[in-house]
Amino acid sequence: MLQPDVVIVHAPELLPLTLLWQRRGSGRKFIYDIRENYALNISTQRVYQGFTRRWLAAGLRWVESVAARRAAGLILAEASYANELPYLTALPASRVVVLENKYHPPSGESLPAQPQALPPASQPLRLLYSGTISEINGVWEAIALTEQLRTAWPGGAQLTIIGFCQQPALLAELEQKVAQNPSWLNLIGGAELVPHSYIIELIKQSHVGLLPYRPHPSTERCRPTKLFEYLAHGLPVITSPNALWQELLEKHHAGLALDFAQPVDGPALVAQLQRCVFYPAGVPTDVLWAEEGKKLWLLLDSLV
Structure with missing residues (x-):
């Protein structure tokens, strides 16, 4: 029977069992890996409705608060969570580590x-939208931009x-749109999870990666994982x-910011893309996990 020195919990739904496991034995330690502001997501993204949404958000925040007090350490995927999550303010800074995605x-x-590199103008421009498919993440904006x-x-x-x-409901609409435009619109996954290796292969085959997120409290202070994936592969x-x-884009000359809420001037955007020299200093390395991994090992070494 396994008796680990430290358990790392990646999902909030596992916290109740983790707390029970800790209480049933002395010296048991766990780290809570906070990948998202889950309560904020539930309360603002409209996946759940009415009372269910409020109850889930409040219950989750309460469980997280209890777990944070009893955790040996906490890992934050975003620096902004230190200010967003009220239960972190009373904790010693030494117990909290930011590890970006x-x-x-x-x-x-x-x-x-x-x-x-972008293709010659005579060849098709291959655009990529990867990750969670949702209206908040801008799937319709990605399609509208491609049409332009x-x-x-x-x-x-x-x-x-x-x-x-x-x-x-969204998936059904999207599948209908794909069925109407098979020559230029392709959907992989949708109702099924997709192996990450498939996404990486498509990044390598694409010319431009899209992050057409709509303004929303749950995403405005976060750097999406796919932004680091695109930059690590030198994808504009x-x-x-x-x-x-924008800070990352400007640092590496990695791409353009576009207000997707406004009508897109296709010819002007094409001219801008063709003028740009992306990644003039080469593919960046500061978007890789290596330095974050060192911080994780330091945390583990302090607990074991």
Whole structure:
């Protein structure tokens, strides 16, 4: 029977059992890995309705508060969580570590030495939307942008959407849109989870990665994992305006910010893409997990 020195909990639904496990034995330690502001997501993203949404958010926040007091350490995926989560303010800073969702290449993967170039104007421009498929994450904005670029880019434009959609009504609409436009719109996943390796292969085959997020409290202070994935592979990106993301884009000359809420001027955007020199200093390395891993080992060493 396994008797670990430290357990790392990655999901809030496991916290009640973790707390019970800790109470039933002396010296048992756990780390709570806070990947998202879960209560904020539940209360603002409309996946749940009415009383169910309020009850789940309040109950989750209470369980997290209890777990935070009893955890040996806490890992935050975003620095902003230190201010957003009220139960963290009373904890010693030494128990809280920020580990961003940077990219960790799987064993055997060789990252590109050079950034991915845009194709000649006569060839199709391949766009990519990856990760969670939702309206908040801008799936319709990605499709609308592709429709504009299909006529503005001489060789046309194609969009691949890959990821999981947990909203059946949205997925049905999306599948209908794909069925009507099979020549330039492709959906992988949707109702099923997609292996991460599939997403990485598509990043390598694409010309532009899209982050057309709508303004929303649950995402405005976060750096999405796919932003680090795109940058680690030298993929030019087009994002919604966001100060945190813009900081990375400007540092590496990695892409453009575009207000997806406004009508897109396709020819002007194409001209801007063709003028830009993306990643002039090469593919960045500060978007990789290596430095975050060192911080994790320091935390573990302090507990074991």
